[in-house]
Amino acid sequence: MKRIFSGIQPTGNLHLGNYLGAIRNWVRLQGEFECLFCVVDLHAITVWQDPAELTANIRKTAAAMIACGVDAERNIIFNQSQVPGHAQLAWIFNCVARMGWLNRMTQFKEKAGKHRENASVGLYAYPNLMAADILLYKATHVPVGEDQKQHLELTRDIAQKFNTDFGKPVFPIVEPLIFGPATRVMSLRDGSKKMSKSDASDYSRINLTDDADTIALKIRKAKTDPDPLPDTVEGLADRPEAENLVGIYAALAELEPEAVTSQFGGWLFSRFKEALAELAVERLAPVTAEMNRLQADPRYVEAVLARGAERANDLAAPVLREVYGVVGFLGRDGAGGT
Numbered sequence: 001m002k003r004i005f006s007g008i009q010p011t012g013n014l015h016l017g018n019y020l021g022a023i024r025n026w027v028r029l030q031g032e033f034e035c036l037f038c039v040v041d042l043h044a045i046t047v048w049q050d051p052a053e054l055t056a057n058i059r060k061t062a063a064a065m066i067a068c069g070v071d072a073e074r075n076i077i078f079n080q081s082q083v084p085g086h087a088q089l090a091w092i093f094n095c096v097a098r099m100g101w102l103n104r105m106t107q108f109k110e111k112a113g114k115h116r117e118n119a120s121v122g123l124y125a126y127p128n129l130m131a132a133d134i135l136l137y138k139a140t141h142v143p144v145g146e147d148q149k150q151h152l153e154l155t156r157d158i159a160q161k162f163n164t165d166f167g168k169p170v171f172p173i174v175e176p177l178i179f180g181p182a183t184r185v186m187s188l189r190d191g192s193k194k195m196s197k198s199d200a201s202d203y204s205r206i207n208l209t210d211d212a213d214t215i216a217l218k219i220r221k222a223k224t225d226p227d228p229l230p231d232t233v234e235g236l237a238d239r240p241e242a243e244n245l246v247g248i249y250a251a252l253a254e255l256e257p258e259a260v261t262s263q264f265g266g267w268l269f270s271r272f273k274e275a276l277a278e279l280a281v282e283r284l285a286p287v288t289a290e291m292n293r294l295q296a297d298p299r300y301v302e303a304v305l306a307r308g309a310e311r312a313n314d315l316a317a318p319v320l321r322e323v324y325g326v327v328g329f330l331g332r333d334g335a336g337g338t
């Protein structure tokens, strides 16, 4: 049986990278598999979050998932901190994962930067919590963008070590699902950096809440080089900004990048950007409208999350009971071992 798990942090506006790299793929997987989609607020607080903003962002992120087409009935949409098993299993994984493994995590190095000594312990241990998110449900497949690949390798290592240490095949070895034409959408201001919620410049990303004029303005201002578009994808080599815009167009139009270069080869970027802005607005406008509608009804979103947490808890409880027994803890009913 396949079970899908994926998560997204409620740390700001969801952007085109989140949509094309992750959520759009979730929509494609729903119905085919049992899916859990989680707003990972425990991950968010690994860096400082203003409490009131965090609360608003949790609702907003859940609303964005629903607005993008993730069905709250067919899937379990929930909020991480409402299911205590995530933190409980993460502690056990803190004791399974090795320092050396975490020392290799590039995302920690990027996020902590020069201020490593001042980073929270949570930011360092974050990949263990991510492994717990997935393995609490014995999920087998995890659809994410390219940037999460290393964390999923760590999840596999943790599962393997746990199974070996305790001599029982408790956890599956998860498969990353990194697919689609936009697994790594880059910043509109710098083709060497990924589009991110935490970039200081709002011009670096297209938010799912941006209106048509803002989207058009951001695309018009996007960095490009002076040459016209090439007529083959090979011509995009060493032109990261051009490659990114062609990639975004291809992903939104559901075309191969080759089809985009052959259609627009020879065009000046100013003209191509107009076509791109028109397409982006056309694709994102329904999502934005639905997000606005949902945001006006926070009780509905809260009810979806509460129901999701209940369903997630029902799936997590027997796994946690099994793990506690395997580790040698007494269960809540006082019974020990398995």
Ligand code: AMP
Pocket: 007, 008, 009, 010, 017, 018, 019, 020, 021, 022, 023, 143, 144, 145, 146, 147, 148, 182, 183, 184, 185, 186, 194, 195, 196, 197
């Ligand atoms: P985050 O915004 O870090 O919570 O990421 C949520 C999901 O979006 C993860 O599956 C990421 O891999 C994916 N993602 C984030 N940024 C990008 C990007 N620039 N391009 C493609 N996927 C992304």
Ligand code: TRP
Pocket: 005, 006, 007, 008, 009, 040, 043, 129, 130, 133, 134, 142, 143, 144, 148, 151
């Ligand atoms: N670490 C992921 C990110 O920053 C979010 C995340 C947390 C996640 N737990 C997860 C993704 C479990 C997939 C599965 O994008």
